[in-house]
Amino acid sequence: MGDENKLSGVETFAFFEDPDAIDLFAKIDFQLKDGLHFQDREHQHQFFLFIKKHEQSLNLFYQKYYGVNLNYGGEGSDRYYFLDFNPSDRGEIDGDHRYFLKPEYVIIGFMIYKIIYIDRNFDLTSIKKLQSTILTDYEELRDDIYRLLAKLRRSNATSLATTKVGDIVLDALKEFKKLGWVIMDEDFFDVMPSFTRLNKVYSDYINNFEELVKSQA
């Protein structure tokens, strides 16, 4: 795909020739650049199919004009596409316009991953229930959750602390929604396959975390 000759060929941008591009491409383009992940779920179905069909030519397009890769993750029906803003700093999307995921959202992201995938709460779809699960079900993590997220020295469950942590959970979900990692509607939320991207990005650190622990001392 890195072949320059291919890049210069008109067929490289085959996706422009697709009649569906008129309806779909502009929307996909904006949303990809805004960080949205596309997966084969009801609300993104037609966009997903378009990207899948033109995966190669779209990737060349983003490589050539924006210096970013159209990447994918997930297997089988859980495949998802996204623009990878991380691997190089050559990207033509300037630094000011790139947005880092806040540490609190990283923490909440891993909490959600643990609750849903590791502890298998596959049917958990209420935001209120998620907030209370984070606050009450994980005794061993609670002190640090209060310390970092509620920014309170004492870890007692006061209503102030509960509200603060609850608000951050909600903010994190809103951020994940922008990324297409979750869908939300009032109290309802559901995680999408692309939610596992968080793990993927941090996989080196997760696998070598013992080294990290040593380096803290």
Add this chain to the structure above:
Amino acid sequence: MPSQHQSVDNFDLLHEIGKEGTYHLLYPPPQAGLAILALYQKVKSGAFPQGRFKEAEIYTALENSKYLINADEYNRLPQLKFNSIISDLQVYFLRYDSDEQLYTLKDYADSFCKHAEETLLANFNPTQIEVICNDLRIKLEGCADQDQVSQWIHTFFHAFKPIMKSQVYKLERQIDQSVQEIRATTQLEDTSIIDILKSIDKKLDTLRSQNDELRSAFREMKTINNVLEDRLAIVSDVKIADDISDVRRFFPEIKYTLNLIDKRLDRIQPKLRQFFGMLNKPSFNVKVEKFLKFILAHSTLQNNKKIILPSGVPIFRFRREASNFTIFERREDLFPPTPRLRIKPTENIAEKEKGIASARRHLSMYKQVEDYIGLIIAEATLTEVCFSNWFFKIIDAESGDIELAANVAYALIRKAQQDKILQLEITREKITHVNNINLSLWEMKINYPA
């Protein structure tokens, strides 16, 4: 019919059941309840000729119930006590034929046991629903007048409603059960997890197809709904019209629940399948948990505000700030402005005069206030002035009207704030008007050293 509705409307179930002993007679204690279930089963299997049995059978059933319940719930009763249990059961559950000295189960016992049986059996039978729906539709189409429609509702539809509901709730319960089973596997560590989860996945598949079957059986109800809508035209009785709308509300309720079931399956199953993939790498998940604990324990707060992840753990970019576009818009509703009707006020001479008079009165009052202030200050340059004297003097001059005197007081206080030479001391001494005890003020002492 109307009198019947009336009595049902007035019936208070909780009140009735609260009457002494009724609850326990309807819902017998475990030992007696289990005995009834055992008898029901035997009757059903044909163990008793014509469903009739001797008292000794009841004794056996009561004794055997100890094998079914926890030791502490079972009352080790002498057989003599059985007599009182049986006489309680005779109210709703058992019928005694004293000539033959034989017992049979009453209708209530039969439905009581059948309900439990069907709930637990989860006998799913959408075909049956389809047949019933079809039958219901034919019967409804045969209704020529409103009384027949009412009869159809009370006789046939009310009998069908719980059957349909129980089928739908059975599906819901099974999903709940699957969700619990999935959760329970977190406690397992051996390799059997994958088999268990696969069997749950298969079960969810079955539930999905059952839901589809139910939905197709439900289509007949749509036709019923349309027929009912047509029949509304021939209904004049308000009560019957209400009954019809009750029936019609039932359909969307069921449809909604069926949709919810579909949606739940749509959410749970993909995650379950995703989870199969993760099972191949269990150690990764263990590491994720450790990593989460690590970042929670080692992250710090900068200025008690910003969270800093432990050193060596970066944050990543997942999106850019959303683009802002400047949109230059020419709003049709603003250019040109839509003409609005102008309302010309009509002049009311009398009101106008009143307004002018009031304004003049105010103006002259300001003038008077200024005059009084001038006089007071002039006096204060010579000697300390007690304001109460002036206050009451002004009131007397105004034939008891307090407005001018009050304005003078306010103006004086305002002036004291601006004029540094003017000294105004408000004391807590209350001075009362000599002729009118309702009029009083705190004394203000005024000096204006020249």
